[in-house]
Amino acid sequence: MASFSSVIHFIWLDTNVNSSSNKELLTKMQQLNASTIGFTDKGECQRFIERGSESENKRCILIVSGSLGKELVPDIHSCDNLISIYVYCGNIEFHRQWANKYYKVTYHFM
Numbered sequence: 001m002a003s004f005s006s007v008i009h010f011i012w013l014d015t016n017v018n019s020s021s022n023k024e025l026l027t028k029m030q031q032l033n034a035s036t037i038g039f040t041d042k043g044e045c046q047r048f049i050e051r052g053s054e055s056e057n058k059r060c061i062l063i064v065s066g067s068l069g070k071e072l073v074p075d076i077h078s079c080d081n082l083i084s085i086y087v088y089c090g091n092i093e094f095h096r097q098w099a100n101k102y103y104k105v106t107y108h109f110m
Helices: 020-032 044-054 066-076 094-100
Strands: 008-011 036-041 058-064 083-089 105-109
Touching: 008 020, 008 044, 008 066, 020 036, 036 044, 044 058, 044 066, 058 066, 066 083, 066 094
Parallel strands: 008 036, 008 058, 058 083, 083 105
Antiparallel strands: none
């Protein structure tokens, strides 16, 4: 009998992920899920997600700022291993305009 186990990676893309307040939150997230990774570089994050789509057991949930999400989501939305995308931003109405085109974008935070 085949065994199906999958790792869910929480991926946080934000140019300020290493700020003191975000670093503290990232550490707490890593305590809950050791597969939590913070990225500051959009290209590096995209490569990580795309490489994961080659493997059935690397599933991803992306947490991204609105501005970076607007740039990245169109390029990665079709990746099979990407479960959902959480966009947080200060201007929900602006980001809702592009985010509504993608069914994996499920929440908008302020």
